[in-house]
Amino acid sequence: MAYAIIRIAKLTSQVHAHNATTHNYRQHEVSNADPAPQHPNKEYLNHEKTDYWTLAEARIGEVVTRKVRVDQVRAVEVIMTGSPEAFIRGQDGRPADYSNSKWAQDNLNFLKEKFGEKNVVSFTLHQDEKTPHVHAVIVPITQDGRLSAKDIFTRQTLRELQTDYAQAMQPYGMSRGIEHSQAEHQPMRRQYGQEAENARQVAELSRPAAATVREPFKLDDVPLMGRDTWKAEQEARINAEIAQRVAQVQAQERQRVEKLAELAQKNTAAAEQVKTLQKQLGTSEGLKQGHFTGLQERDTQVDWLYNQRERLAVQLAQGGGTLSKQLEGEGKLRTEKIRHELVSVVEKALTKPIRDQAMFVEELKKAGWAVGREGLVNEKNGAVFNSKDLKPNGLDLAPQLTATYERTRAAEFAQSVAGKLAAEQTERQVRGQQSHEGRAMLEMESKDLETIKKHFLDVRAGVRPGQVQADGRVQVEIVYQHTQPTIPSINELLNKAQKWTGVTVQEDSHDREHRQAGAERRGQELKAEKGQSKGRDKGPSIGG
Known part of the structure; x- marks a missing residue:
């Protein structure tokens, strides 16, 4: 199974940003990169290859109005790829050209939708290494115009980022890894270095053996007539036989080495899959054990609650006891607290424009209260209060509700055409102005x-x-x-x-x-x- 891979790295300083720029644009020699790649690298946004720090400062100047601290993170590098088996490869094992692919464009669209189109300042596709991957640079600006990497990249949003990216890559046969996995990711540079080492070893195995050069076979001189002719014929026959056998051995050796190279390529991918599956299995077992422990703890709590319930029932049947009195006291305190909360809800509702009882009931419903036969009922804990139990603003509820209805209706009438005409007519009468x-x-x-x-x-x-x-x-x-x-x-x-x-x-x-x-x-x-x-x-x- 192929996996979608997305990682982030904060560019914490100008030097860090400069190093990332020169590395990603191959402005210095990169040990694990192919100096003559089959398919080119491609930049989709930052065509001038401007330094990442300069790009971030320019974007911040366009949007952020608050003062930016010296230690604030100005840019975040995002690396996007998949496990090696996710990519189409040729007979030589090298990946196809993804520079104009829908996969690359979908990755770019994903970042724009996730972080804002103008906050994505660089998007670079690398194809000079074993697996195609993207280095993108994001300026972490919030929707309300603040520069804040810590608000954008929290533990929760990073988990969501992994899930959302895997969903976006599903059309390419990629899926998400185990959620809440404790596996520690290696830096991309180390990963690609290991891939380069594997490729070097496979290439070493794949190199055909040099042709074996042997000295021609010679016979001792024979002291007979025509010995020179006989000697030349025998040497030619023997040398031809030796050359034929050497060629056969070399052909067999070449086939063996080529087969070995092919197996090495397959074994490399298989080893990576085995390693991934082992991590998943370990994580799954850990989660299973954690769930089992949690269930045991909950079972213990249920047993304790059942025993308490049984004890309480016995005490109530016998006229009360310590536990029943304790619960009764706690219940009274909790009930009074809930009543105070309801009074606050009613007082707040009385300040709003409410024209009738239906609107008042709707306001209470928003706060988790419903109107029942016995009074106002809390939908969460079942507490019930009637209007006499409530004294919002220290007064009876009914007159305040009536005053709220009248005030709201008067305000609505004053804003209507008829209300404005009535107000004008009143002013004319006060001035004594005739029609x-x-x-x-x-x-x-x-x-x-x-x-x-x-x-x-x-x-x-x-x-x-x-x-x-x-x-x-x-x-x-x-x-x-x-x-x-x-x-x-x-x-x-x-x-x-x-x-x-x-x-x-x-x-x-x-x-x-x-x-x-x-x-x-x-x-x-x-x-x-x-x-x-x-x-x-x-x-x-x-x-x-």
């Missing part, structure tokens, strides 16, 4: 007072200077009648005043609607009068 009388309050700079007064006096509106404000601005009251002949001019002037710089206009909806209606009515009258005047000027028509 045909119009009024508007203008506030302006003192330097504009005389000019504005002249404008309104020119259209025959009344002008009453008001109070001078603390900031030097002055108020002016404009009075008029909705039916006076100059109402069109007054209406037009008030509309313009609402757009004047530094001038505010206040008037109620009654005056605003009636001055506009009066202006429209007077305009129609003037138009009718003008038509009649033209008819009189023409005189009677010929033949009329």
